[in-house]
Amino acid sequence: MAGKSGPFIRIGVGGWTFEPWRGTFYPEGLAQKRELEYAAGKLTSIEINGTYYGSQKPESFAKWHDETPDDFVFAMKGPRFATNRRVLAEAGSSIERFITSGITELKAKLGPINWQFMATKKFDPADFEAFLKLLPESHDGLKLRHAVEVRHDSFKVPEFAALARDYGVAIVTAADGEFPQIADLTAPFAYLRIMGTVEGEKLGYGRKALDQWAARAKLLAKGEVPGDLDSAGKKPGRGKAGDVFLYVISGHKVANPAAAMALIERVSG
Template identity: 50%
Template structure:
């Protein structure tokens, strides 16, 4: 059996409409992370893009979630939302030193979100990627680049990202470049087309296809991990889409302790 794994989740865990179709209605808000982390296998945290969190917060998330669960964190906007990425050194250091290491082995990929208007500039990007450390507190880091300008959809960009061990977000959104890198060391998908009219957000055949793709990616001669997040679209259906994909992959939720 392949050691490669598929992690499936949503963006965040606090969203009021989820109390009608994912969380039990009587569940206290303070128990939402505990519940979500036992019905999903990963969560992408968007809050770290807007705010700076402290070590006790990351430690609390670590302690509330089960073994094997991971958090993917969006890097703070100060690191990438700037005209020259090469100047981001201090911001990168502040973000990484804010307490992320408290997550331990629950720290998943770090997503570096670029401005949609930021075009591919090889020299500037190379300088930025050179600032990204390969480890944090002795643990290897996985870096994901969320590039959105169509100029990134080229072999020169992919070669540069690979040279620095970085993976590119693949999305099904019609708004952004849908970049595919079959040579990436792991896969990172942000699926953004869930539909409110469908109970599972995506049509059954589409979920079957994503599941087949995950199986192929994690098997074969070069098994690699995959991270799949249902983000945006009709967000109220994101947990249903994630749990439906997990079911297709043979994963079942665990019971949260009282």
């Protein structure tokens, strides 16, 4: 992470329950009920994936809050019931149910919400703006941060970046995978999901690639878009300095915690 007075760079993985991590990331014999506690001691953030598939209980969010360090932050996926629909303007009730489902039991540990769209969803400016209008700025006294993860090439246009910027919503930068990469800074924070870990690399990525991602994260924290990342327009321009959330996702998943820890070490130096 960055210094205590400046923007934070938070790095982690998706979820914490994954059987192949037992004995590779988690010590042999560690009780499953202590896996979150262990992971949160090694990483600085985790993206909760279960919220994409179904609602969680308020008691679960409260429990996760209590099992993690004071400076830990969770990101989470918004429910697919809100994003996997033909008319996004009709997502209001799904969004409201999710926001009021107990997520604020995470208190100060509530990080950005990632609204992920299917790869078949195309950019319809009017309908997408209608969706952005449905995203509440706060709930239960907590300011909410929203990000959108789009996976169709039609979004890779300046109009989409401008729309996200108008609403202060981050565009998730997907990297090292099959989805379009849009690195424009459109919110007071950056959200990245890197998907390129491979079998045969002890740390998931080679050292050069890890150094490169750490350098990119530091630039984004300063409000600068790295020149080697793609954007929606020809010139993504500068944003404001802000927190960076980076998650090592997919790829050779068994190595993702090792990659995340290697990145944390690099951005902390």
